[in-house]
Amino acid sequence: MKKEVIYQKSGRLRFIGHLDILRALIRSMRRANLPLAYSKGFHPHPLLSFASPLALGWEGQNELMEVTLEEDLPDDVFLEKLQTVLPEGLGVSKCRTRVEPAPSLISQVAAGKYRIQLPMIEGMEEGEYETAFSALMKKDCLMSQKTGKVRGRKTMIDFDMKPLVYAYAFSSQTQLELILALGQDQTLKPNLLMEALYKEMGREALINQEFIVRDLLLSMDDSEGQDRSFTPLIF
Amino acid sequence: MHKLPIPDHVLLTVQKPARYIGGEINSVQKDLSTVHTRFCFCFPDVYDVGMSHLGLQILYACLNSYEGVYCERSFAPWPDMERKLRDLKVPLYSLETFTPLRDFDFVGFTLQYEMSYTNILNMLDLGGIPVFAKDRGEGDPIVIAGGPNANNPEPLADFIDLYYIGEGEVEYGHLFDLYQACQKEGWSRETFLRRAARIPGMYVPRFYEVTYEETPAEGCLHTPRLSSIKPIYDDLPEKVTKVTLKDIDSFPYPEKPIVPLMQTIFDRASMEIFRGCIHGCRFCNAGMIYRPVRFHSREVIMKWVDAVLASTGYDEISLTSLSSNDYPNLYTLLEEIHEKYPNVQVSLPSLRVDAFSLKLMEELSEGKKSGLTFASEAGTQRLRDVINKNITEEEILSGVSLAFQGKWDRVKLYFMLGLPTETDEDVTAIAALGEKIYWQWKKLPPAERSRDVAINISTSFFVPKPFTPFQWCAQASDETFYHRQNLLRDTIRNRKIEYHCHDAFLSTLEGLLARGDRRIGALIYEAWRLGCTFDGWSDMFKEELWRQAIVNTGTEMAFYNYRERKADEVFPWDHIDCGVTKDYMYQEYLKAKKAETTPSCLEKCTNCGTRKICPAGVCTGEIAV
Numbered sequence: 005m006k007k008e009v010i011y012q013k014s015g016r017l018r019f020i021g022h023l024d025i026l027r028a029l030i031r032s033m034r035r036a037n038l039p040l041a042y043s044k045g046f047h048p049h050p051l052l053s054f055a056s057p058l059a060l061g062w063e064g065q066n067e068l069m070e071v072t073l074e075e076d077l078p079d080d081v082f083l084e085k086l087q088t089v090l091p092e093g094l095g096v097s098k099c100r101t102r103v104e105p106a107p108s109l110i111s112q113v114a115a116g117k118y119r120i121q122l123p124m125i126e127g128m129e130e131g132e133y134e135t136a137f138s139a140l141m142k143k144d145c146l147m148s149q150k151t152g153k154v155r156g157r158k159t160m161i162d163f164d165m166k167p168l169v170y171a172y173a174f175s176s177q178t179q180l181e182l183i184l185a186l187g188q189d190q191t192l193k194p195n196l197l198m199e200a201l202y203k204e205m206g207r208e209a210l211i212n213q214e215f216i217v218r219d220l221l222l223s224m225d226d227s228e229g230q231d232r233s234f235t236p237l238i239f
Numbered sequence: 240m241h242k243l244p245i246p247d248h249v250l251l252t253v254q255k256p257a258r259y260i261g262g263e264i265n266s267v268q269k270d271l272s273t274v275h276t277r278f279c280f281c282f283p284d285v286y287d288v289g290m291s292h293l294g295l296q297i298l299y300a301c302l303n304s305y306e307g308v309y310c311e312r313s314f315a316p317w318p319d320m321e322r323k324l325r326d327l328k329v330p331l332y333s334l335e336t337f338t339p340l341r342d343f344d345f346v347g348f349t350l351q352y353e354m355s356y357t358n359i360l361n362m363l364d365l366g367g368i369p370v371f372a373k374d375r376g377e378g379d380p381i382v383i384a385g386g387p388n389a390n391n392p393e394p395l396a397d398f399i400d401l402y403y404i405g406e407g408e409v410e411y412g413h414l415f416d417l418y419q420a421c422q423k424e425g426w427s428r429e430t431f432l433r434r435a436a437r438i439p440g441m442y443v444p445r446f447y448e449v450t451y452e453e454t455p456a457e458g459c460l461h462t463p464r465l466s467s468i469k470p471i472y473d474d475l476p477e478k479v480t481k482v483t484l485k486d487i488d489s490f491p492y493p494e495k496p497i498v499p500l501m502q503t504i505f506d507r508a509s510m511e512i513f514r515g516c517i518h519g520c521r522f523c524n525a526g527m528i529y530r531p532v533r534f535h536s537r538e539v540i541m542k543w544v545d546a547v548l549a550s551t552g553y554d555e556i557s558l559t560s561l562s563s564n565d566y567p568n569l570y571t572l573l574e575e576i577h578e579k580y581p582n583v584q585v586s587l588p589s590l591r592v593d594a595f596s597l598k599l600m601e602e603l604s605e606g607k608k609s610g611l612t613f614a615s616e617a618g619t620q621r622l623r624d625v626i627n628k629n630i631t632e633e634e635i636l637s638g639v640s641l642a643f644q645g646k647w648d649r650v651k652l653y654f655m656l657g658l659p660t661e662t663d664e665d666v667t668a669i670a671a672l673g674e675k676i677y678w679q680w681k682k683l684p685p686a687e688r689s690r691d692v693a694i695n696i697s698t699s700f701f702v703p704k705p706f707t708p709f710q711w712c713a714q715a716s717d718e719t720f721y722h723r724q725n726l727l728r729d730t731i732r733n734r735k736i737e738y739h740c741h742d743a744f745l746s747t748l749e750g751l752l753a754r755g756d757r758r759i760g761a762l763i764y765e766a767w768r769l770g771c772t773f774d775g776w777s778d779m780f781k782e783e784l785w786r787q788a789i790v791n792t793g794t795e796m797a798f799y800n801y802r803e804r805k806a807d808e809v810f811p812w813d814h815i816d817c818g819v820t821k822d823y824m825y826q827e828y829l830k831a832k833k834a835e836t837t838p839s840c841l842e843k844c845t846n847c848g849t850r851k852i853c854p855a856g857v858c859t860g861e862i863a864v
Binding site: 016017018019020021023024027028030031032033034035037042048060061089091092093123212213215 | 243247248250251252256257260261262263264498500501502506548549550551552553554582
């Protein structure tokens with residue numbers, strides 16, 4: 005029996021990394037006495053899967069996980085039991101039962117919608133962030149580095165961020181909304197893009213000072229460029 | 240929720256910010272308007288270490304069970320966070336309400352190891368509290384210390400207002416009652432401390448005067464021995480006797496331990512199965528100060544297992560004690576747990592290796608073969624008899640042979656170098672023992688043993704501790720330590736045997752602080768002033784600064800480390816009574832020199848003195864569980 009769950013990470017739980025969130029969720033489910041199914045083998049562990057880890061420092065509003073239960077439980081009972089035991093900063097808002105062979109929502113994630121609160125700077129020019137960001141996006145390519153594996157060995161890989169930025173808009177002077185690639189093949193972490201932005205502005209000291217919220221996980225059709233359409237993975 | 244005193248973006252620049260945010264499952268929130276006494280439990284090491292400590296959970300639950308008392312927690316910030324706190328001028332705060340340490344009624348430190356002492360000074364300073372007890376005024380918290388090292392309270396006597404000697408469950412209620420009276424009557428700090436010093440187990444260093452002999456001790460340049468430690472008021476006890484819980488099952492155990500939000504050193508539930516140790520290893524402080532041995536009943540342990548698993552969601556339990564095998568019917572207990580909770584792993588520390596425990600481990604680990612550990616401590620039977628370590632070579636060899644047949648392939652062996660009466664032969668015998676273990680593997684037919692073998696020998700240096708029969712010993716010098724270490728390394732010739740060793744100076748320093756007197760406070764202060772913190776972390780230990788502090792304060796190692804004490808020595812801790820008498824320990828010391836062993840408490844009572852202060856547990860024959 006598989007349950008798809010929408011969960012939130014916010015407040016002081018921002019300061020917790022994904023592995024610790026995973027542990028906290030499992031422990032919460034045990035405290036809630038949910039009939040978790042375990043893997044077989046020497047070290048049985050509960051069967052949980054996640055759409056995409058939230059980095060330490062980010063908030064998430066509509067994150068997805070899937071958990072396998074040994075016996076069925078009504079969705080609302082599942083939610084209520086879990087809600088009462090979660091630590092402050094973790095929340096679960098929705099739950100539904102997935103009947104196979106329906107594809108899981110997790111497998112459909114192709115992009116993430118982010119809301120980024122940029123740091124205020126004293127004496128900042130009107131629209132300074134927006135001007136700089138537009139200039140950035142007019143470049144032919146936007147090189148950055150990420151860790152990856154080449155022939156099994158961990159190394160830094162150069163990659164172009166530009167094609168991974170699907171959409172952007174400023175909702176205020178210091179608030180940037182982004183749709184970025186997020187999936188198995190290609191992912192762009194917003195903080196890398198922010199680093200490039202601060203460098204463009206000549207304000208490297210601001211690195212890591214932004215507040216990143218991932219509002220939605222999205223699926224995407226096969227169109228290219230402007231024609232792409234996104235569907236929020238919520239229910 | 241209370242507001243974090245550190246801006247988010249600053250927290251995001253330090254390592255593991257989860258150390259500083261609180262909010263864990265089962266951490267206690269109280270309505271401050273109903274609280275009259277605020278206590279901050281301070282662990283003088285980083286969060287990950289402190290939260291792995293069972294004593295913290297026990298005391299946290301115990302203190303919070305008193306109505307009107309609120310116990311919060313604080314830990315030593317890692318240096319990156321310390322820098323941020325100092326830059327932003329934010330005082331070190333508690334994790335429950337983010338209150339600066341200086342605003343508490345009590346600030347309590349647990350003394351678990353000597354190398355955390357500079358962290359205590361640092362935490363006081365970061366918390367906005369004057370470091371020296373004499374500089375604290377009416378508005379400042381009362382600084383309390385307890386834990387195993389409080390048994391020699393003197394090295395930190397200048398910094399601590401009040402010591403609590405013994406088990407925390409016993410007397411805090413009386414102390415808080417007195418404090419409430421103090422608040423109502425408006426007593427001064429001094430008056431409160433005067434009255435507190437009359438509660439059993441409480442020691443207020445400022446009310447005890449230390450006198451010294453007129454001439455330097457034999458072989459020393461300028462440091463005289465102590466001649467006496469006496470209370471300056473008639474109504475205070477000459478000797479402060481540790482307080483001990485008689486019926487340990489009667490005390491409410493922490494059934495809702497705090498579950499950290501980040502991975503800690505021991506990321507699991509811990510449950511005490513008994514307190515104390517029946518073996519009298521002569522180097523071991525814990526084996527003496529936690530007497531008498533008191534077992535928890537199986538029924539009570541099972542009740543906690545139920546409660547703790549339900550309240551935490553852990554999938555691993557550690558059953559803690561100083562020597563797991565000594566718990567009567569251990570197997571029955573484990574079976575009961577396994578039957579009820581098949582998905583919960585149980586771990587047992589300090590397990591002696593024999594056929595029984597191998598069977599046990601096989602079941603506990605469900606097939607996963609991790610390393611086996613033997614704490615044989617010394618290489619020859621003679622030296623093991625000297626230290627009264629109850630394990631023979633035959634036991635080790637038959638243990639490893641069984642282990643290899645059970646497909647275990649890693650064996651770890653712990654030894655101490657520099658034990659009293661040790662000779663080069665005792666050291667080379669360690670290598671020989673490693674070799675014999677290898678041959679136990681080699682001589683088995685390949686089909687009946689593990690595919691490969693790795694033997695790991697670790698040595699640490701012996702540190703004489705207070706309240707042990709070896710408290711009279713001279714500690715070996717750094718030269719001797721290194722000589723023995725090199726000798727051992729050169730004697731090991733087998734590629735399958737790996738050797739790990741410790742830093743000698745760290746052990747020397749530990750010895751200095753362990754048996755230090757009130758004059759050592761100046762050294763600790765100087766080391767901290769020069770920038771020493773986290774001395775127990777080998778990558779943080781600043782040897783040069785410590786050496787500098789020793790020079791600056793004129794501390795004489797010949798006096799503290801390298802001198803064998805005479806029978807009539809007045810120890811800095813002679814005014815503390817931990818049950819086991821000084822006379823008993825001296826007799827043990829003499830027996831050690833003759834390599835005579837002493838039976839365990841279960842075999843025969845040897846009248847160590849504990850029964851007089853706490854007739855309970857093994858001392859009264861109550862061992863049925």
